[in-house]
Amino acid sequence: MAASILRRSLLAPRCRAGDVAALHSGPSRRRAQAPGPIASGRRMGKSPAGERSVAPWVAVVGLEIHAQISSNSKLFSGSQVQFAAPPNSLVSFFDASLPGTLPALNRRCVEAAVMTGLALNCSINKKSLFDRKHYFYADLPAGYQITQQRLPVAVNGSLSYSLCVGGKKNQMVTRTVRIKQIQLEQDSGKSLHDDTRSQTLIDLNRAGVGLMEVVMEPDMSSGEEAAAAVRELQLILQTLGSSQAIMAEGQLRVDANVSVHHPGEALGVRTEVKNINSARFLARAIDYEIQRQIKELENGGTVINETRAFDYKLGCTIPMRDKEGKQDYRFMPEPNLPPLILCDNKSLPANTNHQHVVNIDWIRERLPDLPSVRRVKLVEQYGILPEHSFTLLNEDGLMEFFENVVRQTQMNPKKVIGWILNVMLGYLKQHNLTVQESPVSSLFLADLLNLLERGTISSSAAKQVLEELWKAEGKTPLQIVEEKKLELIQDQQELEQICQAVVEGHQEEVMEIKKGNPKVLNKLIGLVQRTTRGRADPVLVKQILEKRLSQ
């Protein structure tokens, strides 16, 4: 199985959409426990020219994540930060790099960076320095970007994330990736390429917006792990409020550095994959790049240290134009900015207002609960499984929905979670809606579950009601139940009469059961259900029938 996938991928030189699925599922199926080696070799059929290596390949993936800081104004100037605005309307003279302008650092951005550093277990540098990184591009009007290369704000942290492994994806493991540093830097403007008129249109609304660059050590070895780590970081940033981290709006940009090597040997040449704008594409892009490099090396070629872009339509990475080899950025200290000094409770001078200086301990006290802590609390409070709490937090707004339902219903949370994760989430995914767009409110779902819990309706009837509710015609669950007459028959007498009628009408089946074929009982139950149009409680019906037949 693995061999045929390899053969297909090796013999197909151009990437096709169908191959991507094979390429993506290949490694994860072959690997029993990640991060295991990707087995190559043992190919049947003809192999292309090149050595027949049986040694496993190990991929090394490192990420550089740029998160746009959620603030009112930009990092060094007082212009507004807004996603969609008329071009060049949110630009100050400093952002346009007109001569004679100077940067003035935004305190909110420093606080956001410190919060993120504390949440990722980093040590915060009390003194950090700003540098200039020089390169020429039309969307960088100054010709340099102010960043922190020598001494960033936070260093040496860690990020723990969970992912599902195993054949059926039901085993959750926790991995950790080390954070090398978190630094503050400026964003560049936006360029729109107009190839018909051979020009580029520059919009500087985004130039100068504060970014947090999170540099991770290359501890990951697959696209899946990278996607899980990015998702966890996204949740942390959204919980802290330091960034809204919406990848679709470009507030979270990920660049992946991918290389492959044999375990025990030196690290291979790495390539950088840019232009990934969703978490789904991240996993695919990295996996494609790993396979491409393995293929290249097995065919006797070499991997060039280059920058590649991910084309999501074709599902493959292509070399980027306009990137000339290895850049020399000529880093120099930013002369207009003295060192950034942060204090904590010990070094805080007396009589200073907390608004003039950034106090690390003050921020640490006010950190909200991180996602990992919230998951543990959910498990403790409601008795649900860790996998469930993972899914709850993963979907935007699902946890609040779940808690609202639990609050308004008498049903056990362990049963509610089944309804939420299996039924509701299934419907939402089917119709491609977010939790906020759900046509069924938490109140209605709670009412429905109450009806079910009290025994007013059966579980299959409940599913019918939910389907009706999904149409969002404004009817409450009770109204739908009454309209469609879905209530369970409460009257014992009526049920016994119906069972009696069925038993009398089907004497052959009764004979079969008495002979010792109990499965025919199900047919009788089915007949009762048909007569009552699904309004009989199957357990009760079975009891009555068995009592009748044993007489």
Added chain:
Amino acid sequence: MRKCRGGRMWSLRFGRYLRGARSGGASYWGGLFPGRRFTQAASGGNAAGDPRRRGRVYQNPTWQHVEQRPLPEKKVTVEVLDHLERLALVDFRNWEGVQRLEKAIQFADQLHAVNTEGVEPMDSVLEDRCLYLREDNITEGNCTEELLQNARETVEEYFVAPPGNIPLPKLEERDTFLQVSE
């Protein structure tokens, strides 16, 4: 946002902080760095003797002449010149320009004569000043027309640029590289 008029940005920033300190009261570093006393150092005046007490300007020269000969003479190669021209878009134009560059490098190499063992490098002359943190308020923007006035070509409020970086032609093809001076 501070706009400075004139070339001496440093003294302007110094001046503001100086004024702040003299007015007392609401200065940030009233108690921030208790070890250092900020003296009115701009006026040199009678600063003989202890510079800490009477000002930062020394009366007598303290620098020494450095012998040029022991310093290594570095020649700048053509590859380095090409690399610099590509990176910084400077045009050395002719051999006189290159010689000026070499003299400048030699001048800066005098720093190697100083023993800097165990001394922390200085990043900024403002190293004992606090970096001013401003509030997260919107104070600028909405000057699209003024900004676009500077551009030669605009399309619907966008700046227009060529489709990508136009790289410098290769060394052999450049005709302005290192012309012989007249």
